[in-house]
Amino acid sequence: MESLIVACLCAQWCGVCREWRPGFEALATRYPQARFVWIDVEDAAEALGDGEVDNFPVLAVQRGDLLLYCDVLPQQPGTWARLIDTLAALDAADAAQTATRLRQLGGLDIDLRRFLR
Structure with missing residues:
Protein backbone atom coordinates (compact mmCIF):
# COMPACT_ATOMS: atom_id res chain seq x y z
CA MET A 1 0.00 0.00 0.00
CA GLU A 2 1.25 3.45 -0.88
CA SER A 3 1.89 5.83 1.96
CA LEU A 4 -0.31 8.82 2.58
CA ILE A 5 0.52 12.35 1.56
CA VAL A 6 -0.90 14.75 4.12
CA ALA A 7 -1.01 18.41 3.17
CA CYS A 8 -2.08 21.59 4.87
CA LEU A 9 -3.23 24.23 2.41
CA CYS A 10 -2.78 27.63 3.95
CA ALA A 11 -1.66 31.19 3.34
CA GLN A 12 1.30 33.02 4.83
CA TRP A 13 -0.85 36.04 5.69
CA CYS A 14 -3.30 33.86 7.65
CA GLY A 15 -2.67 34.13 11.39
CA VAL A 16 -4.62 30.94 12.10
CA CYS A 17 -2.38 29.04 9.67
CA ARG A 18 0.79 30.40 11.24
CA GLU A 19 -0.48 29.38 14.67
CA TRP A 20 -1.42 25.92 13.40
CA ARG A 21 1.91 25.11 11.73
CA PRO A 22 3.61 23.75 14.90
CA GLY A 23 0.61 21.44 15.45
CA PHE A 24 0.83 20.23 11.87
CA GLU A 25 4.56 19.62 12.22
CA ALA A 26 3.91 17.66 15.43
CA LEU A 27 1.51 15.43 13.49
CA ALA A 28 4.23 14.82 10.92
CA THR A 29 6.48 13.40 13.63
CA ARG A 30 3.61 11.20 14.83
CA TYR A 31 3.21 9.68 11.35
CA PRO A 32 6.70 9.05 9.97
CA GLN A 33 5.28 6.65 7.37
CA ALA A 34 3.35 9.51 5.74
CA ARG A 35 4.72 12.43 3.78
CA PHE A 36 3.64 15.82 5.12
CA VAL A 37 3.72 18.99 3.08
CA VAL A 58 -7.50 22.88 4.60
CA LEU A 59 -6.39 19.31 5.21
CA ALA A 60 -5.80 17.26 2.08
CA VAL A 61 -4.93 13.56 2.20
CA GLN A 62 -3.94 11.48 -0.80
CA ARG A 63 -2.84 7.86 -1.32
CA GLY A 64 -1.33 7.10 -4.70
CA ASP A 65 -3.43 8.95 -7.24
CA LEU A 66 -6.52 8.95 -4.98
CA LEU A 67 -7.40 12.19 -3.22
CA LEU A 68 -9.23 10.89 -0.13
CA TYR A 69 -9.98 14.12 1.72
CA CYS A 70 -9.77 17.84 1.05
CA ASP A 71 -11.65 20.22 3.31
CA VAL A 72 -11.35 22.69 6.16
CA LEU A 73 -10.83 21.19 9.60
CA PRO A 74 -10.48 22.95 12.96
CA GLN A 75 -6.94 23.19 14.27
CA GLN A 76 -7.23 20.23 16.62
CA PRO A 77 -4.44 17.66 16.36
CA GLY A 78 -6.69 14.90 17.70
CA THR A 79 -9.29 15.49 14.98
CA TRP A 80 -6.67 15.49 12.24
CA ALA A 81 -5.02 12.38 13.70
CA ARG A 82 -8.32 10.46 13.81
CA LEU A 83 -9.03 11.34 10.20
CA ILE A 84 -5.52 10.34 9.12
CA ASP A 85 -5.87 7.02 11.00
CA THR A 86 -9.24 6.36 9.36
CA LEU A 87 -7.98 7.12 5.86
CA ALA A 88 -4.79 5.10 6.35
CA ALA A 89 -6.86 2.07 7.34
CA LEU A 90 -9.03 2.07 4.19
CA ASP A 91 -8.58 -0.94 1.94
CA ALA A 92 -8.13 -0.35 -1.79
CA ALA A 93 -11.85 -0.64 -2.62
CA ASP A 94 -12.93 1.73 0.16
CA ALA A 95 -10.21 4.21 -0.78
CA ALA A 96 -11.43 4.20 -4.40
CA GLN A 97 -15.03 4.75 -3.27
CA THR A 98 -13.98 7.58 -0.97
CA ALA A 99 -12.04 9.29 -3.77
CA THR A 100 -14.99 8.88 -6.14
CA ARG A 101 -17.40 10.46 -3.63
CA LEU A 102 -15.00 13.36 -3.09
CA ARG A 103 -14.81 14.00 -6.85
CA GLN A 104 -18.60 13.87 -7.09
CA LEU A 105 -18.90 16.52 -4.38
CA GLY A 106 -16.75 18.87 -6.43
CA GLY A 107 -14.30 21.10 -4.66
CA LEU A 108 -10.56 21.23 -5.03
CA ASP A 109 -9.10 18.71 -7.48
CA ILE A 110 -5.38 18.55 -6.80
CA ASP A 111 -2.57 16.04 -7.00
CA LEU A 112 -0.46 16.42 -3.88
CA ARG A 113 2.45 14.54 -5.47
CA ARG A 114 3.24 17.78 -7.34
CA PHE A 115 4.27 19.38 -4.06
CA LEU A 116 6.66 16.71 -2.82
CA ARG A 117 10.35 17.49 -2.94
Whole structure:
Protein backbone atom coordinates (compact mmCIF):
# COMPACT_ATOMS: atom_id res chain seq x y z
CA MET A 1 0.00 0.00 0.00
CA GLU A 2 1.25 3.45 -0.88
CA SER A 3 1.89 5.83 1.96
CA LEU A 4 -0.31 8.82 2.58
CA ILE A 5 0.52 12.35 1.56
CA VAL A 6 -0.90 14.75 4.12
CA ALA A 7 -1.01 18.41 3.17
CA CYS A 8 -2.08 21.59 4.87
CA LEU A 9 -3.23 24.23 2.41
CA CYS A 10 -2.78 27.63 3.95
CA ALA A 11 -1.66 31.19 3.34
CA GLN A 12 1.30 33.02 4.83
CA TRP A 13 -0.85 36.04 5.69
CA CYS A 14 -3.30 33.86 7.65
CA GLY A 15 -2.67 34.13 11.39
CA VAL A 16 -4.62 30.94 12.10
CA CYS A 17 -2.38 29.04 9.67
CA ARG A 18 0.79 30.40 11.24
CA GLU A 19 -0.48 29.38 14.67
CA TRP A 20 -1.42 25.92 13.40
CA ARG A 21 1.91 25.11 11.73
CA PRO A 22 3.61 23.75 14.90
CA GLY A 23 0.61 21.44 15.45
CA PHE A 24 0.83 20.23 11.87
CA GLU A 25 4.56 19.62 12.22
CA ALA A 26 3.91 17.66 15.43
CA LEU A 27 1.51 15.43 13.49
CA ALA A 28 4.23 14.82 10.92
CA THR A 29 6.48 13.40 13.63
CA ARG A 30 3.61 11.20 14.83
CA TYR A 31 3.21 9.68 11.35
CA PRO A 32 6.70 9.05 9.97
CA GLN A 33 5.28 6.65 7.37
CA ALA A 34 3.35 9.51 5.74
CA ARG A 35 4.72 12.43 3.78
CA PHE A 36 3.64 15.82 5.12
CA VAL A 37 3.72 18.99 3.08
CA TRP A 38 2.79 22.58 3.92
CA ILE A 39 1.36 24.33 0.84
CA ASP A 40 1.01 28.10 0.69
CA VAL A 41 -1.88 28.55 -1.76
CA GLU A 42 -0.51 31.85 -3.02
CA ASP A 43 2.88 30.36 -3.84
CA ALA A 44 1.18 27.32 -5.41
CA ALA A 45 -1.60 29.14 -7.28
CA GLU A 46 -0.50 27.81 -10.67
CA ALA A 47 -0.36 24.20 -9.47
CA LEU A 48 -3.79 24.54 -7.84
CA GLY A 49 -5.31 25.65 -11.14
CA ASP A 50 -8.87 26.90 -10.90
CA GLY A 51 -9.23 25.61 -7.35
CA GLU A 52 -10.07 28.20 -4.73
CA VAL A 53 -9.42 27.84 -1.03
CA ASP A 54 -12.06 29.89 0.74
CA ASN A 55 -11.15 29.12 4.35
CA PHE A 56 -8.09 27.91 6.22
CA PRO A 57 -6.51 25.60 7.05
CA VAL A 58 -7.50 22.88 4.60
CA LEU A 59 -6.39 19.31 5.21
CA ALA A 60 -5.80 17.26 2.08
CA VAL A 61 -4.93 13.56 2.20
CA GLN A 62 -3.94 11.48 -0.80
CA ARG A 63 -2.84 7.86 -1.32
CA GLY A 64 -1.33 7.10 -4.70
CA ASP A 65 -3.43 8.95 -7.24
CA LEU A 66 -6.52 8.95 -4.98
CA LEU A 67 -7.40 12.19 -3.22
CA LEU A 68 -9.23 10.89 -0.13
CA TYR A 69 -9.98 14.12 1.72
CA CYS A 70 -9.77 17.84 1.05
CA ASP A 71 -11.65 20.22 3.31
CA VAL A 72 -11.35 22.69 6.16
CA LEU A 73 -10.83 21.19 9.60
CA PRO A 74 -10.48 22.95 12.96
CA GLN A 75 -6.94 23.19 14.27
CA GLN A 76 -7.23 20.23 16.62
CA PRO A 77 -4.44 17.66 16.36
CA GLY A 78 -6.69 14.90 17.70
CA THR A 79 -9.29 15.49 14.98
CA TRP A 80 -6.67 15.49 12.24
CA ALA A 81 -5.02 12.38 13.70
CA ARG A 82 -8.32 10.46 13.81
CA LEU A 83 -9.03 11.34 10.20
CA ILE A 84 -5.52 10.34 9.12
CA ASP A 85 -5.87 7.02 11.00
CA THR A 86 -9.24 6.36 9.36
CA LEU A 87 -7.98 7.12 5.86
CA ALA A 88 -4.79 5.10 6.35
CA ALA A 89 -6.86 2.07 7.34
CA LEU A 90 -9.03 2.07 4.19
CA ASP A 91 -8.58 -0.94 1.94
CA ALA A 92 -8.13 -0.35 -1.79
CA ALA A 93 -11.85 -0.64 -2.62
CA ASP A 94 -12.93 1.73 0.16
CA ALA A 95 -10.21 4.21 -0.78
CA ALA A 96 -11.43 4.20 -4.40
CA GLN A 97 -15.03 4.75 -3.27
CA THR A 98 -13.98 7.58 -0.97
CA ALA A 99 -12.04 9.29 -3.77
CA THR A 100 -14.99 8.88 -6.14
CA ARG A 101 -17.40 10.46 -3.63
CA LEU A 102 -15.00 13.36 -3.09
CA ARG A 103 -14.81 14.00 -6.85
CA GLN A 104 -18.60 13.87 -7.09
CA LEU A 105 -18.90 16.52 -4.38
CA GLY A 106 -16.75 18.87 -6.43
CA GLY A 107 -14.30 21.10 -4.66
CA LEU A 108 -10.56 21.23 -5.03
CA ASP A 109 -9.10 18.71 -7.48
CA ILE A 110 -5.38 18.55 -6.80
CA ASP A 111 -2.57 16.04 -7.00
CA LEU A 112 -0.46 16.42 -3.88
CA ARG A 113 2.45 14.54 -5.47
CA ARG A 114 3.24 17.78 -7.34
CA PHE A 115 4.27 19.38 -4.06
CA LEU A 116 6.66 16.71 -2.82
CA ARG A 117 10.35 17.49 -2.94
